[in-house]
Amino acid sequence: MLNSKYxxxxxxxxxxxxALDASSTGIIITDNRLPxxxxxxxxxxxxxxxxxxxxxxIGHNCRFLQGQDRNQVAREKIRxxxxxxxxxxxxxxxxxxxxxxxxxxxxxxPIHNAEGEVTHFIGVQTNITARKKVEEELLFExxxxxxxxxxxxxxxxxxxxxxxxxxxxxRESLVVLDTELKVLSVNEAFLQTxxxxxxxxxxxxLYELGNRQWDIDDLRKLLEEILPSNNPVLGxxxxxxxxxxxxxxxxxxxxxxxxxGEFKDRILLAIEDITDRRKxxxxxxxxxxxxxxxxxxPLTALKGYIQLIKRYxxxxxxxxxxxxxxxxxxxxxxxxxxxxxxxVSKIQSGKLDIHHDRFDFDKMVRDTVxxxxxxxxxxxxxxxxxxxSWFVGDESHLxxxxxxxxxxxxxxxxxKDRVEVYLAALKDHLKFSVKDYGFGIDIxxxxxxxxxxxxxxxxxxKFSGLxxxxxxxxxxxxxxxxxxxxxxxVGKGAVFSFILPTT
Numbered sequence: 001m002l003n004s005k006y007x008x009x010x011x012x013x014x015x016x017x018x019a020l021d022a023s024s025t026g027i028i029i030t031d032n033r034l035p036x037x038x039x040x041x042x043x044x045x046x047x048x049x050x051x052x053x054x055x056x057x058i059g060h061n062c063r064f065l066q067g068q069d070r071n072q073v074a075r076e077k078i079r080x081x082x083x084x085x086x087x088x089x090x091x092x093x094x095x096x097x098x099x100x101x102x103x104x105x106x107x108x109x110p111i112h113n114a115e116g117e118v119t120h121f122i123g124v125q126t127n128i129t130a131r132k133k134v135e136e137e138l139l140f141e142x143x144x145x146x147x148x149x150x151x152x153x154x155x156x157x158x159x160x161x162x163x164x165x166x167x168x169x170x171r172e173s174l175v176v177l178d179t180e181l182k183v184l185s186v187n188e189a190f191l192q193t194x195x196x197x198x199x200x201x202x203x204x205x206l207y208e209l210g211n212r213q214w215d216i217d218d219l220r221k222l223l224e225e226i227l228p229s230n231n232p233v234l235g236x237x238x239x240x241x242x243x244x245x246x247x248x249x250x251x252x253x254x255x256x257x258x259x260x261g262e263f264k265d266r267i268l269l270a271i272e273d274i275t276d277r278r279k280x281x282x283x284x285x286x287x288x289x290x291x292x293x294x295x296x297x298p299l300t301a302l303k304g305y306i307q308l309i310k311r312y313x314x315x316x317x318x319x320x321x322x323x324x325x326x327x328x329x330x331x332x333x334x335x336x337x338x339x340x341x342x343x344v345s346k347i348q349s350g351k352l353d354i355h356h357d358r359f360d361f362d363k364m365v366r367d368t369v370x371x372x373x374x375x376x377x378x379x380x381x382x383x384x385x386x387x388x389s390w391f392v393g394d395e396s397h398l399x400x401x402x403x404x405x406x407x408x409x410x411x412x413x414x415x416k417d418r419v420e421v422y423l424a425a426l427k428d429h430l431k432f433s434v435k436d437y438g439f440g441i442d443i444x445x446x447x448x449x450x451x452x453x454x455x456x457x458x459x460x461x462k463f464s465g466l467x468x469x470x471x472x473x474x475x476x477x478x479x480x481x482x483x484x485x486x487x488x489x490v491g492k493g494a495v496f497s498f499i500l501p502t503t
Contacts, residue, residue: 017041026050026125028062031424032110032118034385035433035495036061036487037082040120040426049127051097055483059424059431059499062123065104067095070443078108085110085118091128098229103132173271181206181223184266193273195244206269216240222254227267231256237274249275303331354479359395361430362386362423368402369421372410378417379410385423387430389502393480398500401473401484405434405496408469413438413493426499429482433497441488449486450474473498 020027026046030037038059047053050065066075074092081088087109094104105128111120173190177183183201191197196210206223207215218238227233232255241247253270306328313320369381391398409419413436422433441449448454452471470484477484477498488494 017043026127028057028123028125029111030062030121030123032082032120034424035420035422035435037121038424038426038431046125049096049102049125050094051100053097054428055481055499055501056097058426058429059497060485061487065094066092067099069093069095078106081108082121091132102127102129104128173273175206175269175271177206177223177267177269179265179267181267183209190271193245193271194242211243213240213242219252222252223267223269227254227256247275248273249278303328306331352475352479354397354476355394356392357395358390358392361389361391361398364395364399365402365421365423365432368399369406372403372406376410379413380418381406381410381421382418383421383423387423387425389425389430391430391500391502393500394476397476398480401476401498402432404469404473405432409434409436409438409494409496412436425502428503429499429501431497431499433495435493435495437493440490440492441486441494442490443488446486446488450484 020041020043023043024045026049027043028039028046029041031040039057039062042057047057050057052064056064063070063075066072072092074090077090078088078092087107089105089107091103091105094102096102105126107124109122109124110118111122113119171189173193174187175183175190176185182203182205186198186201191201194210201209207220216238218236222233222236222238226236232253234253236252236254238250238252239247240250251272251274253272255268255270257266257268306324309324310328313324315321366383369383373381406419406421413419416437418437420435422431422435424431450470450473451467453467454471474484477500480500482498482500484496484498486494486496
């Protein structure tokens with residue numbers, strides 16, 4: 001039985017970590033005492049095996065290794081073992097940061113303290129992809145030759161029909177290329193958008209089309225450098241001035257299609273013209289900037305008038321006092337909304353000023369929480385742990401992030417009586433988390449909640465707001481070199497966390 005006293009001894013910890021760093025297998029250590037059992041240590045082999053860096057690893061639960069492949073039976077067995085404080089050896093599908101699948105033989109062992117409680121888990125990971133591949137190949141070779149030929153022929157026919165139907169019917173411009181980047185076919189949308197004919201495209205390399213208008217440096221980089229090492233490439237932006245149709249901003253998606261037989265290795269290039277969308281976004285950003293600045297001046301005057309009314313109104317008029325107080329509250333709400341719109345405008349224009357001064361991180365969190373607690377009579381805000389860290393960054397903006405996250409936790413957990421804040425110092429990072437017991441967030445919405453103006457349908461129907469608080473918070477954390485994320489299940493609340501590098 002491993003004992004956690006060694007992890008509490010700094011000298012012994014150094015020695016253990018040095019030994020683990022020399023191992024050729026991937027090793028991680030998680031802290032079972034913190035919410036969601038986050039990773040507090042990893043060795044070099046783990047980093048090399050997964051392709052993830054420190055900011056992607058430290059403070060996160062190791063479920064990120066399964067990407068979107070969350071329905072594996074192995075995951076449930078691991079969860080049961082951890083909940084029971086037991087060790088387990090199991091095989092599971094994992095994915096590198098480049099989204100490449102590898103099979104992992106995982107050995108998990110609990111670490112106990114003197115009282116027998118499980119404080120940590122150590123995970124030893126071995127890449128067995130090659131072994132699994134050999135096993136699958138042996139199994140595949142047992143099939144009869146005749147059946148393989150029939151299946152491959154049918155598979156080829158169906159894929160060819162499927163690919164052709166996509167190319168011809170989809171509204172986006174689509175191009176099918178071979179491995180030499182010669183055009184095999186284009187769809188009608190491509191011909192209409194870029195004013196060319198089929199005879200001008202078929203059999204030519206993409207770069208030779210027209211007057212070499214597709215010989216674009218960014219496009220060459222996508223097809224010749226990025227695509228060979230990634231499958232697929234999504235949302236690659238290219239801006240170019242085309243003859244006949246003018247300057248266009250295009251969003252490219254590229255896929256390598258690996259079929260067997262005659263049609264082996266094709267490249268499908270989808271082209272979306274987002275020029276008009278960007279113009280609309282630019283006008284919207286300009287409107288937000290102008291509107292928020294123009295509203296600031298009369299709002300400042302209005303705040304001044306309310307202060308004057310407070311000073312000169314009769315003290316014995318309770319009704320008038322209540323009306324003025326409510327007016328002041330609504331003005332403050334409007335002032336906060338305008339400030340957020342100004343922040344969005346500054347972020348979009350790259351003018352959000354981030355100052356770097358040394359401050360007590362734990363005190364900043366406590367002061368922010370104390371202010372929120374004064375204004376909340378429904379929820380108790382409980383702070384657990386501490387970082388004991390002096391951080392160099394923008395205290396005001398980070399306080400804004402903490403305030404946004406805790407306020408959201410209160411707002412989106414009506415009928416509950418508490419939210420919990422967790423602070424921890426990890427490997428070269430400090431971590432802040434806030435946990436609520438509210439509605440939770442569906443996994444399809446979790447990647448979008450940090451988008452500007454995005455609000456989930458279920459939330460939008462019940463709560464007011466513009467959907468910019470989390471966007472601003474993520475941008476502030478990113479500009480400090482950190483990462484902000486959410487872990488949640490519908491009906492079981494949500495945990496919003498961010499880490500900041502301390503070195």
